[in-house]
Amino acid sequence: MLDQKIIEQLEALAGKENVLTSKADMVAYSYDATADMPNQTPDVVVLPTSSEMVQQIVNLARENKISIYPRGAGTNLSGGTIPLKKGIVLSFQKMNQILEIDAANLTARVQPGVVINALNSAVAEHGLIYPPDPGTVATATMGGSAAENSGGLRGLKYGVTKNYIMGMEVVLANGDKVRFGGKTVKNVTAYDFSNLFVGSEGTLGIITELTAKLIPAPKYRRTMMGIFKTIADAGNAVAGIIAAQVIPATLEIMDQMTIKTVEDFAKIGLPTDAKALLLIEVDGNSEDVVVNEAEAVMKVVTENNGDLQAANTDQERDQLWTARRNxxxxLASLNNTVVLEDATVPRSHITDMLVACEEIGKKYDLTLGTFGHAGDGNLHPTILCDKYDEDEISRVHKAVDEIFKAALNYGGTLSGEHGIGIAKMKYLEDELGKSGTNLMRNIKLSLDPENVLNPGKMVPMQEV
Amino acid sequence: MATTSAGDTTGKTYHDELAIVREELDKCMKCGNCMAVCPVYGAEKVETSVTRSKIAVAQAVLDGKLELDDPQVYQMMFNCLVCKSCMTACPTKVNFDRIMLAFRAALVRKNGLPWLKKMIFSTLKHPKLFDAGMRIGAAMQPLAFKGEDGGASITPRSPFAKFGAGIGMDGERKMPSLNVKTLRERVPEVVRAAAPKMKVAFFTGDSLNYIYPDAGMDVIEVLTANSIDVHIPKEQNCCGVPVLVHGDVETVRALAKKNIDAFEKTGCDYLITACGSCGGAWQHDYTEILANDPVYATKAAHWATRTYDISTFLTKVITLREPKGKLDKVVTYHDSCHLKKSMKVSAEPREIIKSIPGITLKEMKAPDTCCGSGGSYVLSHYDTSSAIGRKKAEDVTATGADTVSVGCPACMMQLFDNANRYGKNEDVVHFVSLLAESYRREKSA
Incomplete structure (x- = not known):
């Protein structure tokens, strides 16, 4: 428990209405969207309304050695916002103003609590979009998604969050406020700070403002689905599409287990004996180019023995998307706990990785379905289990260990888009080696020597 | 996993035993999709306002980590409009209405209804508004208690009357009566059409009966104009939803049974409602609360399939007599939460509105976001309700429409208030009144 004096000081800094302390309030900030994580209640939740207020809170916390956990919407999938060592949750949901939309420079300046979709709605009237589209666009905040470097379904063609953050204002652990980057397309002044803080998961500084890059909204699109009798055919189709020099906006894959479950759940007429399904969408601002790309994709699907469906209307497009949306x-409807991983491999190993996930599921007698972003090699092996069954949970943990091992063996990575957080910290050295985790600790300690910012996440500290 | 938490083998439903909702709680992944649609969260912007946190807190209560009657816990559980928006956005289909009702019912079992009412209304900020609500309640009270003998077994028909008791607004208190004749006083039990082709039973609900009797008259007029006899049983009473959402399950069971009895007597095959909450009660709530009742479970299930919103009945069951009277109006349509999310009715009212000559239907931004009414929520959480209502009023005004139409009387009250306060004083009408008006114009032309 925090000293009542600290609470009073926080109330003086942030206003009584922005400081929450009741037991029920603490429960409400004890979790995020990650399954199978330790839940921990904070001591206090503060909802700052300005970056100056954030500076004052950080100074108070550091002087009293109290941990701080910045939090957007709390929708991440790596345990990144859980207040593991108690202390202060800093919730940014009241700093949710879009400060400027600069259509001439294709940029927007926002506070961290702006929801991604809110930004997209606001820039839509200028014919622009902010492309990163994690599954949580309707809820996740710009600050949270920058801190987690969120990906999404359009990653292959449009990239991920880090490709769209041009500048920031960050409050550091020492209380300093720094601004860097901005509206210029080119900027090589100093270190590339944006890329240091994007994906830093709240461990290096607290993001209080962002400058985001916007692009013209694509005017045309074509959507297709290919259904395959073998995983190899689907994998070859993915490779074939890229070889045909088409970069689809979306190139999604679902394995047999997922297809069957979706069909049972939504009854949309998917063939349950199919081994894999690809959902492909091409888009762009030239109708000719988009049509040509769609034709090339359809040719590849057919050549690889895929059963092809193409959407001619928005309604048909919606039907094709139903499978992926569901x-x-x-899968989640099968049991009470959803362990959703994001192990990622080079695109050429998609087939190997799908087979490996299926085998690991069988080996540990688990219900495991895999779907994901085949175009960028980012898969979501998803295990459905009963949190009240200790034996099953221990098998889940072993299976997850093996999934990461397999991904690394194929030259892949632990996390394509969910981040490290609590969930994957123990695997970090497997990918980076000792020198890599040392580098992380050195960076962390030089910016946050007292380890007050989001402790227990991402950076393994114990071996200092 | 099975999702049948409506009842267990002991014959109890989640209304009677809190632990039964555990399975419902376990379905929640904490993904937070509810944040995108919860109107309360949208206005308040704190995690405690949103559904997933209420589920987390409910889990903490079941795990013994929080007390059921911790003030923060019950305040969270009552800070909900019961608009069911979260349920439509939920990927794992958590029936949050069950969780919320189970908790409210458990609170009533633990500390009693009078305690609960005192607690909910202890932080009232707008006594004048509350007073107005209570005046309506008081006006309803003589009717509500009519036909009951003695005091102990009283089953009030009005949610307001029930709520009045215990906060100084009980039957002892003299209140000026509302100087209106109720809908059911205005009409005989059966209103005949000129050349009847079929008959239906009309469940008026309290709001149409007491507050908007003219809209109720329009329902009857439209039905008879379509050659349908309308039965309006005098013995019907409140649907019970306003009482149910405050956890008083036993009263709702009694109300539901009485209503079922009253409608069985009509011999009609169709039960018509013109209020999403009432229709939702007949379609869903009665079957759930009576799931294990040896006599009424089957009857409730029967009526659930025979209940139609007036718009669905007119467009899907019969062939609507084409409206020919011209109304020169620009109309926007607000989707009532219970009409759209509980009864799944949203295309039909629009079809009716568009069929009326002279009317232009202009959609507002997000027509299916809540208006902020939520029954007594507007009384108990005035500030949040008002913030939500203001946004709705601004969306209405942005369409440039002169009229906002809706299919639920509770929304009508809220829209009326907010159109005055924040909008351009647009007319607020039940969509059925537009149709009735068109028929009348045709006749007088």
Whole structure:
């Protein structure tokens, strides 16, 4: 428990209405969207309304050695916002103003609590979009998604969050406020700070403002689905599409287990004996180019023995998307706990990785379905289990260990888009080696020597 | 996993036993999709306002980590409009309405209804508004208690009357009566059409009966104009939803049974409602609360399939007599939460509005976001309700429409208030009144 004096000081800094302390309030900030994580209640939740207020809170916390956990919407999937060592949760949901939309420079300046979709709605009237589209666009905040470097379904063609953050204002652990980057397309002044803080998961500084890059909204699109009798055919189709020099906006894959579950759940007429399904969408601002790309994709699907469906209307497009949209809900309906991983491999190993996930599921007698972003090699092996069954949970943990091992063996990475947080910290050295984790600790300690910012996440500290 | 938490083998439902909702709680992944649609969270911007946190807190209560009657816990559980928006956005289909009702019912079992009412209304900020609500309640009270003998077994028909008791607004208190004749006083039990082709039973609900009797008259007029006899049983009473959402399950069970009895007597095959909450009660709530009742479970299930919103009945069951009277109006349509999310009715009212000559339907931004009414929520959480209502009023005004139409009387009250306060004083009408008006114009032309 925090000293009542600290609470009073926080109330003086942030206003009584922005400081929450009741037991029920603490429960409400004890979790995020990650399954199978330790839940921990904070001592206090503060909702700052300005970056100056954030500076004052950070100074108070550091002087009293109290941990701080910045939090957007709390929708991350790596345990990144859980207040593991108690202390202060800094919730940014009241700093949710879009400060400027600069259509001439294709940029927007926002406070961290702006929801991604809110930004997209606001820039839509200028014919622009902010492309990163994690599954949580309707809820996740710009600050949170920058801190987690969120990906999404359009990653292959449009990239991820880090490709769209041009500048920031960050409050450091020492209380300093720094601004860097901005509206210029080119900027090589000093270190590339944006890329240091994007994906830093709240461990290096607290993001209090962002300058985001916007692009013209694509005017045309074509959507297709290919259904395959073998995983190899689907994998070859993915490779074939890229070889045909088409970069689809979306290139999604679902394995047999996911197809079956979706069909049971949504009854949309998917063939349950199919081994894999690809959902492909091409888009762009030239109708000719988009049509040509769609034709090339359809040719590849057919050449690889795929059963092809193409959408000619928005309604048909919606039908094709139904399968993908239902993947997670359908799988989740099978049990009370959803362990959703994001192991990622080079695109050429998609088939190997899908087979490996299936075998690992069988080996540990688990219900495991895999879907994901085949175009960028980012898969979501999803295990459905009963949190009240200790034996099953221990098998889940072993299976997850093996999934990461397999991904690394194929030259892949632990996390394509969910981040390290609590969930994957123990695997970090497997990918980076001792020198890599040392580098992380050195960076962390030089910016936050007292380890007050989001402790227990991402950076393994114990071996200092 | 099975999702049948409506009842267990002991014959109890989640209304009677809190632990039964555990399975419902376990379905929640904490993904937070509810944040995108919860109107309360949208206005307040704290995690405690949103559904997933209420589920987390409910889990903490079941795990013994929080007390059921911790003030913060019950305040969270009552800071909900019961608009069911979260349920439509939920990927794992958590029936949050069950969780919320189970908790409210458990609170009533633990500390009693009078305690609960005192607690909910202890932080009232707008006594004048509350007083107005209570005046309506008082006006309803003589009717509500009519036909009951003695005091102990009283089953009030009005949610307001029930709520009045215990906060100084009980039957002892003299209140000026509202100087209106109720809908059911205005009409006989059966209103005949000129050349009837069929008959239906009309469940008026309290709001149409007491507050908007003219809209209720329009329902009857439209039905008879379509050659349908309308039965309006005098013995019907409140649907019970306003009482149910405050956890008083036993009263709702009694109300539901009485209503079922009253409608069985009509011999009609169709039960018509013109209020999303009432229709939702007949379609869903009665079957759930009576799931294990040896006599009424089957009856409730029967009526659930025979209940139609007036718009669905007119457009899907019969062939609507084409409206020919011209109304020169620009109309926007607000989707009532219970009409759209509980009864799944949203295309039908629009179809009716668009069929009326002279009317232009202009959609507002997000027509299915809540208006902020939520029954007594507007009384108990005035500030949040008002913030939500203001946004709705601004969306209405942005369409440039002169009229906002809706299919639920509770929304009508809220829209009326907010159109005055924040909008351009647009007319607020039940969509059925537009149709009735068109028929009348045709006749007088």
């Amino acid at each position: 993947a997670l809900p359908a």
